[in-house]
Amino acid sequence: MAHMEFIDLQTQYRHMRDPMNRAIQTVLDSSRYINGPQVKELEDALAQFVGCTHAVGCSSGTDALLGILMALGVGPGDEVITTPFTFIATAETIALTKAKPVFVDVEPDTLNLDPTLIEAAITPRTKGIMPVSIFGQCADYDAINTIAEQHGLWVVEDGCQSFGASYKGKRSCNLTLAAATSFFPAKPLGCYGDGGMTFTNDAQLAQQLKVIREHGQIAQYQHARLGINGRLDTLQAAILLAKLPFFADEITARQQVAARYAERLAGKVRIPTIRPENISVFAQYTVRVASRDQVRATLAAAGIPTAVHYPIPLHHQTVFADLNHSKEAFPHATLAATEVISLPMHPYLTIEQQDAVTEALLNALP
Numbered sequence: 543m544a545h546m547e548f549i550d551l552q553t554q555y556r557h558m559r560d561p562m563n564r565a566i567q568t569v570l571d572s573s574r575y576i577n578g579p580q581v582k583e584l585e586d587a588l589a590q591f592v593g594c595t596h597a598v599g600c601s602s603g604t605d606a607l608l609g610i611l612m613a614l615g616v617g618p619g620d621e622v623i624t625t626p627f628t629f630i631a632t633a634e635t636i637a638l639t640k641a642k643p644v645f646v647d648v649e650p651d652t653l654n655l656d657p658t659l660i661e662a663a664i665t666p667r668t669k670g671i672m673p674v675s676i677f678g679q680c681a682d683y684d685a686i687n688t689i690a691e692q693h694g695l696w697v698v699e700d701g702c703q704s705f706g707a708s709y710k711g712k713r714s715c716n717l718t719l720a721a722a723t724s725f726f727p728a729k730p731l732g733c734y735g736d737g738g739m740t741f742t743n744d745a746q747l748a749q750q751l752k753v754i755r756e757h758g759q760i761a762q763y764q765h766a767r768l769g770i771n772g773r774l775d776t777l778q779a780a781i782l783l784a785k786l787p788f789f790a791d792e793i794t795a796r797q798q799v800a801a802r803y804a805e806r807l808a809g810k811v812r813i814p815t816i817r818p819e820n821i822s823v824f825a826q827y828t829v830r831v832a833s834r835d836q837v838r839a840t841l842a843a844a845g846i847p848t849a850v851h852y853p854i855p856l857h858h859q860t861v862f863a864d865l866n867h868s869k870e871a872f873p874h875a876t877l878a879a880t881e882v883i884s885l886p887m888h889p890y891l892t893i894e895q896q897d898a899v900t901e902a903l904l905n906a907l908p
């Protein structure tokens with residue numbers, strides 16, 4: 543069999559090569575590399591896509607999260623509730639503001655933040671809740687927003703894996719006070735470098751987000767507050783605009799790939815649980831197996847690329863050692879980290895490739 547990619551960005555590029563090359567050429571010809579018109583055009587298109595009023599392009603998903611926390615005034619002495627089962631950036635940005643990330647365990651099946659455990663973690667210092675829509679499936683935002691309202695907290699969705707997903711018919715990134723997504727190349731909607739975006743229906747918050755991404759600047763060389771260099775490149779905005787017409791079909795293709803995996807693997811490995819109110823974009827198709835590392839090595843030998851999202855839960859990470867969590871804390875996140883394995887997942891995965899993946903996986907099981 544030909545070489546298989548975990549996420550095949552080459553095939554995707556070939557599929558949209560002409561409009562993509564034109565979009566890039568237009569930026570090169572304009573030489574408006576910073577704050578070119580494509581940035582605003584993309585913001586308007588994606589705000590409309592998710593159904594919210596304001597979108598602010600950012601240099602990465604991480605800077606999008608950081609910008610929101612800065613705009614909300616999070617700082618020393620504050621606590622933000624989040625999940626220990628995520629990419630480091632979620633809790634990293636909380637810690638960068640000098641606030642404390644407070645972990646709450648995940649649901650054992652979806653691996654999203656468990657709403658029933660949130661209340662016990664709320665203290666007088668808690669300012670908000672930052673759930674992650676892990677692997678492309680939204681957390682239970684109705685339940686989480688209700689708890690937040692009762693305690694006067696905000697909710698910010700880390701939608702870095704879930705752009706294009708929906709929850710009860712509403713799009714990810716329009717379910718909470720504000721949300722961040724990432725356009726890292728491997729994400730469901732990826733650019734050709736780093737990029738991200740924030741979303742909100744709050745005009746004042748959106749204004750702050752714009753000021754923060756330009757060094758706190760309110761007029762040229764007038765700096766009203768601390769900010770960052772957090773803009774989205776014009777080139778990346780143009781690349782995303784070129785990808786957007788293909789995105790709906792890609793989301794559908796992701797559902798089909800996931801359905802084929804589920805059909806072949808159900809009952810043999812633990813397949814993802816998708817709640818009936820959710821449409822996942824399957825940023826990852828992550829199954830769970832015993833002897834994960836051995837299964838992964840056998841798959842690698844058979845030419846099947848896999849990944850582990852994530853091998854170390856955040857409460858075991860050295861950078862968060864000062865939070866003093868026991869190794870046994872957050873048992874669902876801790877167990878998941880030993881069992882998860884992500885299979886090749888992208889809209890251009892062929893049936894033949896999927897056959898090869900599932901056959902190799904079933905052979906590799908202990």
Ligand SMILES: *Cc1c(COP(=O)(O)O)cnc(C)c1O
Pocket residue numbers: 602603604605628629631632674700702703723724725726736737738
């Ligand atoms: C990818 C990701 C981020 C960070 O996005 P970048 O664009 O790489 O900075 C944050 N949170 C989660 C859950 C992610 O998957």
